[in-house]
Amino acid sequence: MATDILMPALSPTMTEGKLARWLKNEGDKVSAGDVIAEIETDKATMEVEAVDEGILGRILVQEGVEGVAVNTPIAILVEEGEDVPAASSGQTPAIAASAAEPVAAASAPAPSAKAASPKESSERIFVSPLAKRMAKERGIALGTLNGTGPNGRILKRDVEKGGNAAPAAAKPVPAAPIAVEGDITRVPNSTMRKVIARRLTESKTQVPHFYVSVDIELDALLALRSKLNATAEENSFKLSVNDMMIKAVGLALKKVPGLNVQFTDSETLHFENVDISMAVSIPEGLITPIIRNADLKSLREISREAKDLAKRARAGKLKPEEFQGGTFSISNMGMFGVRDFAAIINPPQAGILAIASGEKRAVIRGDQLAIATVMTATLSVDHRAVDGALGAQWLNALRDIVQNPYTLVV
């Protein structure tokens, strides 16, 4: 029976898109999983896969047509030997095509965080329909929940437990039963633990990391921070060094955009938007909520957003789109008094900046010994997409911004 292939929604917010290219012609045989077309949205170009097999009987929306609404029939799939209807019946069961990984195209400007998110969600999560709905209503990401049902299925009780988790709970409280045998305590891995393990292993084994470190003097930035905070009326804001570093990294990525990229086998994606993922440690592991367009936002906005995201991250109440995606990451361990460390890239991003503690160190100015507050920042980069010189250049740009911090407020 003839079935309609519908314009897919490539992201939760997509309402329409451009049919960029047909990769199959009328009369071509298609199997489930074949890429049949490319769709462009304002954010990305995505491949459309067939979810059923048959013959591409008729193309209803030609290449280059813009503003095709989601769920509009774009083609008709027929069985072999079947007559091809002239138009969509509108009544035949429709098969929505599925979106594959984002594909790069020279014309594809800025794949957004959302477009890059399928990787994050590719870990299959078993969840009951009721638990799924309750988690959505409460804004709890399923990945943060520990399923206690059959085969680790997430059930209503798991959402209720997750949703009530007090943000202040400092100690990890494993929800799953813990088996104690002799000196070993066995704690079943949560879904989040598994995702972290899989993604970081993937990163360390498949992404050739290289590291560049630089010492950055913080005194000017700290002075500016004090002045700015002094102007805050009735605690209307209180900037942290981290807030200022998010903005500085955003500006550096704008200045040296070669690091705001993503490597794929065939192409390198260059992102227009600067969406910064900030690593937040939570009892179950860590999560990376995103400050979008960090280069364009004011320090005050970044500060408010970062506080809100971190708070909700610890309460397990982030929405998927708030932590999936991002174009570059920051991991800040300044509060732990560490001198320096190197972070693992958060795939599919190409870079992550590891920020250590600011501390008073001896520095040499001219031929004089002086004291300055210095912080070591280490950049980890995907060498497939970025070469060493560019990494160094970017770090220098960052140092310039931090050491001359007025650009942060101008």
Add this chain to the structure above:
Amino acid sequence: MSDTFDLIVVGGGPGGYVAALRASQLGMSVAIVESTHFGGVCLNWGCIPTKALLRSSEIHHLLHDLNTFGFSAENISFDLPKIVARSRGIARRMGGGIAHLLKKAKVTTFDGRAKLAGRAGEAHKISITKDGAEVAIIKSPNVILATGARGRQLPGLETDGKLIWGAREAMTPTELPKRLLVIGSGAIGIEFASFYRNMGSEVTIAEVADRILIAEDPEISAAARKAFEKQGMKIITGAKVGPLQKGENEVSTTIESSSGTVDLTVDRVICAVGIVGNVEDLGLEGTKVQVDRTHIITDGFCRTAEPGIYAIGDVAGAPWLAHKASHEGILCVEKIAGRSPQPLHALNIPGCTYSRPQIASVGLSEEKAIASGHKVRVGRFPFMANGKAVAMGETEGMVKTVFDATTGELLGAHMIGAEVTEMIQGYVIARTSELTEAELIETVFPHPTISETMHEATLAAFDGPLHI
């Protein structure tokens, strides 16, 4: 033969024998001790033989309604001993089936009564006696108590086997009582009332609570009462039954209720006023096992307070249902085997009453759902508007669904009418799988079936039903 097993099961009813079979499947060496007959009350004196009787009474009812279906027949009669014999034969046959299953599973069976007799190291010792003499002592680190329950005897209402019947006497009548008083309107009382009424007895039901079938949603209780009264039963709720005056072959009593005092003389009385757990002579005194009002206290995995001793089924408390016992048997054994079973969720255990009309339910009643803080959406659909029910001549019935208005969770489903005991599993699957109204609405129900009322009752709670 070794006297040490991986597991000893005490009691061969639907809890015990299923636990033994599952343990054998998981590779354990298993012994089961049964004093009377495999299959327990369920198979021998409960679920199965009563279903056989009720089937006969349904046929009797249909034979008296032949005209509706275009038949005529004269001199319709029945042979009660034959009806009872069929019921007993079925019970025997099923019991034999269990003995065969246990043998096939290489479960060692012991004929006798089991009693905990202290420990031998890590293991619990079980002493088995037959006719007062010890016949064996066996040992195992794991003992499942599945001794079941028996009808509760209330002072003044004790069964005597002749005029005052318990379930056993009620399912082996030699002649049909012309007038019958049933005390208690739980599933057991109602099923006997329905059987005898359909066979032609004058039946009075006395229930102490303010409605019959107290475990059901009040709306279903009311519908059931209406249906039974239409069939000619007398139902007295809020009833206080006075002393039973036994005559030669009849019983007189006075029943007080808010609607006045009734003097009643009947041929037989069936007493179905709940059950008590069989916790006596099990040797529990020497253990940490806790007993509360004749029931052993257990946790979600059927563990008692004494390590290595488990209890399942009726002896471990309500609901007193064979399928609850079997399910507990399985999860208890899986826990012992180190697997990760899910604890039993009481609200996902369906309850069925095989009267005419049948009654079935799962989850919370509307009033309990509201009382526990849910904002509810309720759907109802009558059998009257269902094609198959009309074609079958079974228009008496309804389905009621209770959903959480916010999450769409199916909180409860309540059904009365033909075949509802066969249909309730659909809602049980929905509850166990945590489906919401969306999945139920998406489901294609076959037409024409009475099960379409389940779909409509869901639609009724949300978008509105289509066929009414």
